[in-house]
Amino acid sequence: MRILLVKPHPQLLIAKRLQEGFLHLEPLELEIVAGGVPAEDEVSICDLGVENKPLRKFHEQLKMINPHIVGFTGYSSQSAMVKKLAKMSKEYDPSVINVAGGVHATIIPADYAVDGIDIIVRGEGGTTFREIVNRYKRGQTLYFGDVSLSPKDPDFQKKAEMPPPEFPPVHDIPRPRRDLVQRSKYFCVWTSAPENRLDTMFPRTASMRTSTGCAFNCSFCVVHYIMRGKYLQRTPEDVVDEIAQIKEDNIYFVDDETFLNKKRMTDIANLLLEKGIKKKYISWARSDTIVKHPELFRLWKETGLGLVYVGLEAMRGSQLDNYNKRTNVETNRKAVSILREIGITLHASFIVDPDFTVKDFVSLEKDVLDLCPAEVTFTVFSPAPGTELFQKHKKDYICDPFLFYDCMHTILPTRLGLKKFYEHFGRLSSVALRANPLRVNKVRVPRKEVLKVIYRGTRYIFALRNMYKDYTLDTK
Ligand code: B12
Known part of the structure; x- marks a missing residue:
């Protein structure tokens, strides 16, 4: 199956200036999530922060990859953009599964309970995303435990109000797929x-x-x-x-x-x-x-x-x-x-x-x-x-x-x-x-x-x- 992982671009000018000018680090969180994807599946990373026309690039990637699952990462300041991109992804293909993970999803999962986002991952993502992909292939429910949440789950509110889940043992966390990004950026x-x-x-x-x-x-x-x-x-x-x-x-x-x-x-x-x-x-x-x-x-x-x-x-x-x-x-x-x-x-x-x-x-x-x-x-x-x-x-x-x-x-x-x-x-x-x-x-x-x-x-x-x-x- 095909998977697209996306890091949104900054919305406020000052963050953009910082990234362009002084410090831009690789999307390590997505590289680790990609590291959890089974070898037989295709996975790509799209870091919109390095693009001049980020929304256009995102649309091109959807067209080119035709993903079954799109995964988004984001800090709190990027949560509005994650929602916007998720909406675009559904408009392109209503059958796509949108998964939101990262710091904001971990801290305030309820903020992602919106149309367009199917699954909200709390905590470490490499291990959880692997399970989501495997469940998708087996036709099973994609939400499970306290790590993969769905607003459709009757227990969603209760789970979303709980403190973040424990991280798995460190040796279970996949190594990052550094090869999936343009390293010169x-x-x-x-x-x-x-x-x-x-x-x-x-x-x-x-x-x-x-x-x-x-x-x-x-x-x-x-x-x-x-x-x-x-x-x-x-x-x-x-x-x-x-x-x-x-x-x-x-x-x-x-x-x-x-x-x-x-x-x-x-x-x-x-x-x-x-x-x-x-x-x-x-x-x-x-x-x-x-x-x-x-x-x-x-x-x-x-x-x-x-x-x-x-x-x-x-x-x-x-x-x-x-x-x-x-x-x-x-x-x-x-x-x-x-x-x-x-x-x-x-x-x-x-x-x-x-x-x-x-x-x-x-x-x-x-x-x-x-x-x-x-x-x-x-x-x-x-x-x-x-x-x-x-x-x-x-x-x-x-x-x-x-x-x-x-x-x-x-x-x-x-x-x-x-x-x-x-x-x-x-x-x-x-x-x-x-x-x-x-x-x-x-x-x-x-x-x-x-x-x-x-x-x-x-x-x-x-x-x-x-x-x-x-x-x-x-x-x-
Ligand atoms: C290093 C770091 C930075 C680096 C940039 C890192 C980068 N790659 O861009 C620098 C120093 C530049 C930086 C800057 C900022 N940072 Co900072 N940063 C961190 C720090 C210490 C580690 C982040 C990191 O690289 N983690 C490594 C990755 C591998 O781990 P991870 O992000 O937790 O990802 C895992 C899971 O969240 C999950 N996951 C993540 N994404 C996804 C996606 C999917 C689909 C799935 C399924 C799972 C998943 O799986 C991942 C792998 O295990 C964190 C603290 C923390 N513990 O998060 C703060 C932190 C993320 N930063 C924070 C903030 C606020 C900022 C700034 C906005 C402000 C500031 N001045 O510090 C700026 C903004 C920069 C920007 N580009 O917009 C806050 C965010 C809080 C929030 N509510 O959003 C944190 C939590 C710090 C804090 N003490 O509160 N930061």
């Missing part, structure tokens, strides 16, 4: 340059997951809910075997928290070194993990870790406690100096509160310059769908809290007017450019790329400052 901006020169700032980058879940419970994050507080880890041998098969030299670890288990990460690094596997890595890490285990990061530097994303969130005041981050400003400072001493480039991310005054923005600008050299990015504090905080603020939203849940658009009222808020928000990124390691360390890069980065940076900041205009699109 995926990259991540790279500013780590130990030799003070880079052949390219935009190397092809593969992504990979070594663990799922997180042991912490920050108030702005939904991972704890999705994973029921579990932290599932692949074995070092399994991780290293997959890394060895990846063709790209650069790998972005898309774990929620890669470095939580010191022993596992030490074993992975040692195995990579023993086998002589030389790649460059990017990962997220908590500041307290870095402070607790500096030697682990030193070992990983030797293994190829060039860039670490750290959610510093704030460098002063009580914001960290409000977010239940369970770290403090002192730990943040220590983590920054440890990374600097080891020679790993810091990518710091900060949270801007909708309640910020001009003074708060100015203080944050100062904190950014104090971190120099570092990559620095910002998100706006937004209650995450699926968390208690999201329920608590239900009456406060100024816009559609799914469509605008990109942690860039505020969904809560701002103390400053929206125009002024985004003027300052955009300014933060201009200040961050001054702290960027490429600029500060005068790294030599191809001239063409310097022009590219100036062009992309200007367009990005322009889009940031204009975000207040997006609210007129809102349907709330």
Whole structure:
């Protein structure tokens, strides 16, 4: 049988600018789902984010493939687009089975109980989708257990209100079908340059997951809910075997928290070194993990870790406690100096509160310059769908809290007017450019790329400052 898996394109300009300019990762979720499809069936992946005319491309794919099943993935901000694409797919062929999976389906399955969507998959998809395909071929019902739901099931409401299902054992999750995407489309901006020169700032980058879940419970994050507080880890041998098969030299670890288990990460690094596997890595890490285990990061530097994303969130005041981050400003400072001493480039991310005054923005600008050299990015504090905080603020939203849940658009009222808020928000990124390691360390890069980065940076900041205009699109 024929299967088409689809990742929608971003609807809001800022997400588009980010993907075009600085970071576009492969659709790993769909590659894993495709990995579960039995070998005798035909499966294709269509990532609409890489297309200039995404809706036209989707229609062409439907015509070309004539799929029996179309599977969609999506974050909350993409759920409206998933519904639109599902409708298009039914208009093309009413007999097609549309399956919606991914983060939004897992957290709020009831939102997908609309005409056009037949099956809603919660949780891990590689294992569940395989079963759906097999059932389809046997002519059986496609909904089962707490993982594959249908609005036609009399128990649907009850199942949709339950917490997300448990993930299967990690070794049951299929390996990603990386061969199904155009690999040249995926990259991540790279500013780590130990030799003070880079052949390219935009190397092809593969992504990979070594663990799922997180042991912490920050108030702005939904991972704890999705994973029921579990932290599932692949074995070092399994991780290293997959890394060895990846063709790209650069790998972005898309774990929620890669470095939580010191022993596992030490074993992975040692195995990579023993086998002589030389790649460059990017990962997220908590500041307290870095402070607790500096030697682990030193070992990983030797293994190829060039860039670490750290959610510093704030460098002063009580914001960290409000977010239940369970770290403090002192730990943040220590983590920054440890990374600097080891020679790993810091990518710091900060949270801007909708309640910020001009003074708060100015203080944050100062904190950014104090971190120099570092990559620095910002998100706006937004209650995450699926968390208690999201329920608590239900009456406060100024816009559609799914469509605008990109942690860039505020969904809560701002103390400053929206125009002024985004003027300052955009300014933060201009200040961050001054702290960027490429600029500060005068790294030599191809001239063409310097022009590219100036062009992309200007367009990005322009889009940031204009975000207040997006609210007129809102349907709330
Ligand atoms: C890595 C990551 C990113 C990467 C991009 C990854 C990518 N490929 O595009 C970066 C850093 C760029 C990023 C950015 C953002 N991210 Co992000 N990200 C993650 C993270 C840590 C892992 C995602 C990932 O790659 N998972 C690996 C894949 C293999 O797993 P998976 O997505 O869970 O997929 C499985 C199942 O969901 C299911 N499944 C998925 N799709 C389908 C489809 C079908 C048909 C089926 C059957 C099953 C199925 O099977 C899959 C395989 O097991 C998650 C946290 C998390 N645990 O989800 C946050 C997360 C997904 N991100 C989130 C957000 C909000 C964002 C941003 C919007 C905001 C921000 N500033 O962070 C931006 C927007 C980017 C964009 N392109 O629009 C939220 C989404 C919440 C929500 N309700 O939508 C999460 C959950 C983080 C959080 N703490 O709340 N992100």
